[in-house]
Amino acid sequence: MPVTRVLTGITTTGTLHLGNYVGAVRPCIDASRRADVDSFFFMADYHALIKCDEPARIEASRLQIAATWIAAGLDTDRATFYRQSDIPEIPELTWLLTCVIGKGQMNRAHAYKAATDANAAAGEDADAGITMGLYCYPILMAADILMFNAHVVPVGKDQVQHIEMARDVAQRFNHLYGAAINREFFVLPEAQIDAEMELLPGLDGRKMSKSYDNVIPLFEGGEKALREAIARIVTDSRLPGEPKEPEGTALIQIFDAFATPEERAAFRAELRAGLAWGEAKQRLFEQINRQIAPMRARYDALMAEPEKIEAILQAGAAKARAIARPLLDELRHAVGLRRFQALAAPVDAGVKAKVQLPVFKQYREADNRFYFKLSAHDGRVLLQSQGFDGGRDAGAWVKRLKTEGAAALDGAPVALGDGVAAAEVAQALAALIAAEQ
Structure with a gap:
């Protein structure tokens, strides 16, 4: 049976909310249990440094996100689970790729262009406040993917360009250093766009996002925070006993994410029969809490014993490096960073023979x-x-x-x-x- 390697990264700048769980965590964990999937999950803590200069926040986020994935059911014996910063081969590969990719292509990266456009609109210098971390972000992302030769990378629509850039730099490297020895070092990754990642609404009906301040917490704050957030979901003004149209409401969409088809049908029927919104929100709380309460208990236990999470991540890093180190050694040899030995033939530093091939x-x-x-x-x-x-x-x-x-x-x-x-x-x-x- 052919096995597809799937790689997912999570930036460590905050805690995960219900939308993250439904759109990314749950489906990725479900997919990781398939026999034909080889899953790699990593915390993108180097990426976090691009947008956050608060060490305490990054430290807390790494711990909280790791605990969330483990508590949610990730089998860390089956999947490879690691911190980006524990794999020194990744930044080294980033440099090798940096020496291959064109600056013109980097200038067209969406994140960089958005930042320069915002500066221009504000009447500032185009590169004001833009770090090289932001500029080179797509190269680090390419290294994350190519280091483990992932076939598929689940991403949102805004990240598709970065997967295309990873494919392009992989092709360039393969052609430049692998053509003469009939070796393709990197597979060409494909983006997998999951519509569910963008569909779970927040309290106000818009996409659930911390930037909109409309999220429902997953574990943080316990049952109290979950209940209070659900109570704030925006509904219409229909009174108890009045028929309510469930379709298109944020409440019903969130309920659907945690319900069976039979439960969805029954809930809709009750709303159309006049179920009060307050009672409907209580039902939603119970539906969600019934599923996440056991995970929350595991999360709290893990957060109380961070050394257990550390041990899991160190084991994951060793597993990841067993793949990364041999490939990087091969790449170093391919580009000429080799142990000294007698040269096969004199090299004329001033002349480089080049066959013009298709x-x-x-x-x-x-x-x-x-x-x-x-x-x-x-x-x-x-x-x-x-x-x-x-x-x-x-x-x-x-x-x-x-x-x-x-x-x-x-x-x-x-x-x-x-x-x-x-x-x-x-x-x-x-x-x-x-x-x-």
Whole structure:
């Protein structure tokens, strides 16, 4: 059975709320129990330094978030659970990738552009208050993903560009340092956008978010905080006994996230029959609390014994480093950071021989489909693929063409470039194969 490696990071700048649990924690833990999924969960505490300069807040958040994931049922023997800062190979890989990615591409990163646009709107210098941490954030994220060759990364829509950047830098590194030895160091990750991550409403009906001050706490504050938050959910002015339309209300959407289909139907029927909003909120509290109370008890116990969490994370770091260290050693060797030995041939520092080879390029178009093309060294398109539903499908065809050459063209989902003869394509593929031998 093929296994898909899925990687999820959580920035450690606060505590998790009910929306985080429904949208990210619960589905990720459920997926981690599948036999065909190899799950990596990490606390992105280096990323936290980009947006938070309060050491006590970061320290507390790391502990609280780790306790939350464990209390919620994460099997840390099965999944790999670690702190980003416990893996020194990640910042080292970040530097290797920094030396490959183009500054122009970094200039187009959404987070950086949003910051410069805000400065411009305020009449300030474009880079006022922008740190290199914010600027280089996508490279660190790429290193998080590529260090463990994750196939799938669940993200919100605002993070899709960063996955595309990780794919691009992986391709560049593979081509630059792996083509000559027929080695692809990195797999090309794919973004998995989960609509549920953005659907759970807050107290006011908008997306549940601390920035809107409309969240329902998960564990913090215990039953009292949960009950008080639910009591503040905005409802209409219909009185007890009056029929109420449940569809579209924040209360019913939150209830649905913790109920079976039968419970959902019964709750709707009671509301339409005149159930008071106050009683409905009490039902919602009971529905949620029944499920999270056992987890909250585990959370409180873990928070009282942080050394147990520390031991779990140290074990997770050792497990992660057993994968990261050998790959980084290989990458260091590939870029020339090797142990000294006699050189195979004299090196002329002033001249670098460079064979002008054709290049495969994979990319995603606006239609959200994946494509690849083969371009000559002068930029002419020799082959253009049709669209694929997944990047791995496109990558599989690229690999076939790079290993089988012209023999793979028969039946391949590609078209010749304008004015390009089949013989030229065959010659280009043969050159690629020869260069990798």
